[in-house]
Amino acid sequence: MTSPASAPLTVRPISADEWDTWYGVLEVAFGGGLEQPEERDLWRELTEIDRSLAVCDDSRLVGCASAFSFRIAVPGGAVLPAAGVTMVAVLPTHRRRGALTALMRRQLDDLRERGEPLAVLTASEGAIYGRFGYGQATSRLNVTLPRGRIRLDAPDGPDLRLRLADPAEAAPACEELYARLVPLRPGLLERRPGWERLPLLDPPGGRGGFSPLHCVLAEETSTGRLVGYARYAVDRGWNGGGPAATVRVNDLAALTPATAARLWTYLLETDLAEKVTVNSLPVDDPLLHLVSDQRRLEPRVRDGLFLRPVEVGAALAGRGYAQPVDVVLEVADPFCPWNAGRWRLVSPGPDGPAECVRTRAAADLALSVRELGSAYLGGATLTALARAGRVAELRPGALAAASRAFASDVAPWLPHGF
CATH class of the missing domain: 3.40.630.30 (Gcn5-related N-acetyltransferase (GNAT))
Known part of the structure; x- marks a missing residue:
């Protein structure tokens, strides 16, 4: 017989009339302090109900997550669709039961179905989201x-x-x-x-x-x-x-x-x-x-901002590059296996569009999707990540050339939270 403590948790979308209960889970998980009415009213209006998920233990809401439909500036001046992951919380009574993993799994599947190439978030604790492929992309x-x-x-x-x-x-x-x-x-x-x-x-x-x-x-x-x-x-x-x-x-x-x-x-x-x-x-x-x-x-x-490519090909093709680049990336992404494998990134530099497609060619660099997220906006260099042992150079000279191409003349920055 299954005990209540081990009963499976389920993830589902919420309805508009559940918002107060759903948001209450967030408030309790973050210490129970109630926000000012003006703050709560604003977040109610900004919440995208069709992008809001609940973790349920039987009929009780015990976890939550949502996303905003953002567009974010990327190197080269383009502005790309990005899901702003937000309001992520699990009640203290239901931690370490896979609730957060289930939320991230469902959410990233949904983002892929929507065709959003990027997901971004700010973290109350910076160590939480690396295992889901998010890398620190900006500092403040x-x-x-x-x-x-x-x-x-x-x-x-x-x-x-x-x-x-x-x-x-x-x-x-x-x-x-x-x-x-x-x-x-x-x-x-x-x-x-x-x-x-x-x-x-x-x-x-x-x-x-x-x-x-x-x-x-x-x-x-x-x-x-x-x-x-x-x-x-x-x-x-x-x-x-x-x-x-x-x-x-x-x-x-x-x-x-x-x-x-x-x-x-x-x-x-x-x-x-x-x-x-x-x-x-x-x-x-x-x-x-x-x-x-x-x-x-x-x-x-x-x-500041944490970023993960949802679709590696579309994400890398959507940004600009500081100099010409032709590099094959071996990407590890155990949480979103559709990204795993070799990708050839080709760009003429700042004056032309980039292309990123799957390839069977030998890899020049090996890294995880987390490192790709950290380097994506130009906040962390591939060279610095390699010195930390998080990027491997497989072809001599490929690291320096790719690192220069990924660089941004101005530091990336998120001016406000969400």
Whole structure:
């Protein structure tokens, strides 16, 4: 007789009227703290019900996972479909029973059926998803700018006018500027309708002592054209010596380094401020080269986006390459065996499309789909992965040539979570 503890778990899609119960599983699995009503309402609206799965123990929902229909910028400027894997959780009573594996199995099968070449996610714990073929593809930089201890050397640029604006009223213009930046940096996501609300999310109960959200716009004086913006909040702290406010930057976008420098200078000049903090910048952000002393920034690098090719051929053919490449990759992918085997990648370089097809030719490099995910956006080089023993060179010279071809001139970056 089968005991209740060993009864098989099943995975199925949810219905719209199950959302509260389904989302409640996520909340309990992440510690039981309830979100602010505004946050919960937004995630309800953004959830794609037809892409949402539940793990069930008999009739009880004990696990969950979903995906967003994203498009992501890749090296070369193309923007490809990508499933944004999200809301993945299993109740503590049902861990180590294969629930997560069952969710990942069903989800990746569904993504393949939909024809999405890529899957991406952010991880609460970075070690979880490697066994399902996800590799860390981007990093993010946390920095603190201490007021009075650094100097910004701003490059020349057009005269700018800064003005404060209501964040909601300025949102359409800010979204238009953000959209112009998407193809310029791998990892940026096109924001579908509804996602423009995410940067504006500012529930009073979740401010933690900070002010309501502020928005400052940078406009060209001569034309009035918007060329940058920053959204931020201020905590009016005090210490024994007087005011010690913290300016927390939620996001900052600019078309030029000169505009970015002007916005950072504005933030550093906030009255009563002791420091400016930001928890997500690209690792090659111009700010690092504008400040007089990088050490004062207290930089800390954290993981960002994790990526896995769902269809290796379509994924590799969809991105651009920095130089001509002709390489045969032996790909290991035990979780999605349709990707396993040899693939010949050919590209004329930045001026032409790539092709990636199955081949019986001898392999030049051997790697798993996880390493392919790490290198896909140009965040990790194939050479660095080889030095870690995670890529094997089978033909002399193939590694250096392929690594240079996979490289990106700008570091990939995900500006916000999902």
